[in-house]
Amino acid sequence: MEIHYLLALIIYICSCNEQKVSEIQEVEETHLEVKRTYVTSLVILGTIQDAGQPHIACKKQCCVDLFENPDKDKQVISLGLYDKSTGKKYLFDATPDMPRQMKYLKEFGISSENEMADGICLTHAHIGHYAGLMYLGKEATDAQNVPVYVMPRMKHFLQNNGPWDLLVSRKNIVLNELENGVAIQVSDEVKITPIKVPHRDEYSETIGYRIEGPNKSALFIPDIDKWEKWDKDIIEEISKVDYAFLDATFYSGEELNNRDISQIPHPFIIESMEKFKDLSEQEKNKIIFIHFNHTNPVSDPNSKAAKNVLDHGFKLGKINDIFEL
Numbered sequence: 244m245e246i247h248y249l250l251a252l253i254i255y256i257c258s259c260n261e262q263k264v265s266e267i268q269e270v271e272e273t274h275l276e277v278k279r280t281y282v283t284s285l286v287i288l289g290t291i292q293d294a295g296q297p298h299i300a301c302k303k304q305c306c307v308d309l310f311e312n313p314d315k316d317k318q319v320i321s322l323g324l325y326d327k328s329t330g331k332k333y334l335f336d337a338t339p340d341m342p343r344q345m346k347y348l349k350e351f352g353i354s355s356e357n358e359m360a361d362g363i364c365l366t367h368a369h370i371g372h373y374a375g376l377m378y379l380g381k382e383a384t385d386a387q388n389v390p391v392y393v394m395p396r397m398k399h400f401l402q403n404n405g406p407w408d409l410l411v412s413r414k415n416i417v418l419n420e421l422e423n424g425v426a427i428q429v430s431d432e433v434k435i436t437p438i439k440v441p442h443r444d445e446y447s448e449t450i451g452y453r454i455e456g457p458n459k460s461a462l463f464i465p466d467i468d469k470w471e472k473w474d475k476d477i478i479e480e481i482s483k484v485d486y487a488f489l490d491a492t493f494y495s496g497e498e499l500n501n502r503d504i505s506q507i508p509h510p511f512i513i514e515s516m517e518k519f520k521d522l523s524e525q526e527k528n529k530i531i532f533i534h535f536n537h538t539n540p541v542s543d544p545n546s547k548a549a550k551n552v553l554d555h556g557f558k559l560g561k562i563n564d565i566f567e568l
């Protein structure tokens with residue numbers, strides 16, 4: 244064999260090996276099975292109430308198996324947004340499950356170089372909705388200048404209380420102040436509007452978001468007191484959008500030992516279904532229930548409760564489901 248030919252063969256074999264190595268690395272980086280979308284879209288990154296599932300100290304059937312065998316589909320409530328016009332990604336709420344959710348978002352739409360979201364939009368200062376910010380600090384990824392969108396009280400809370408103030412002073416995050424009802428144009432195609440809602444506001448206001456894409460729009464309200472307590476009419480708000488992701492923490496009083504549900508500050512699913520019962524089929528179809536407490540029977544798609552919701556024309560949020568905007 245001629246020496247040149249031999250050399251060429253060795254180089255060829257080496258380059259094949261290299262290619263194999265990089266293929267393997269790629270697979271290792273994308274073990275998440277990410278559903279594809281090629282247009283500006285939202286994705287559900289989690290559906291569970293703040294405390295997650297298994298729920299600490301739970302002795303009930305809902306969590307009994309999950310301490311030993313966690314279910315990766317039980318992630319705390321969050322939405323991801325892919326803006327096709329800029330390639331940017333936005334996270335709605337920073338949950339305790341944020342590491343997986345951020346990785347999913349990185350691969351959603353087009354795969355980003357950036358491990359961090361291009362913006363994080365927070366709703367309020369309850370653990371399921373902002374505690375994930377802890378992963379942006381020095382003990383974790385030590386992020387740089389991640390834009391975080393917040394209302395004024397939430398901003399004050401993060402700036403003036405540890406450990407969050409360190410994220411601000413070390414510039415892991417940059418706080419962008421929102422104003423109730425005032426839209427932020429994140430690109431030519433996407434607009435985000437914070438909408439104040441009633442909730443127990445110990446440390447911050449609570450907001451939902453209207454998210455408008457080039458063709459469709461969505462309402463995201465993970466936490467709210469009863470619909471009647473709101474100064475807006477939820478039915479009118481639903482009529483303005485194509486998708487409405489709504490607080491469905493509890494299904495009925497049954498899961499709470501038949502406590503008086505009128506005293507518990509969330510719209511129960513049975514109350515919401517009653518309120519929305521006269522809506523047209525098309526309007527009902529926009530409603531996607533989310534933010535399930537670990538006790539909520541609708542988490543199990545085979546439950547009577549889940550079937551009842553679907554039979555009445557409503558939807559149940561499912562992790563990784565995509566909604567084109």
Ligand SMILES: [Zn+2]
Nearest residue numbers: 293369371466
């Ligand atoms: Zn919550």
Ligand SMILES: [Zn+2]
Nearest residue numbers: 301305306537
């Ligand atoms: Zn449980």
Ligand SMILES: [Zn+2]
Nearest residue numbers: 367369442466
């Ligand atoms: Zn809350």
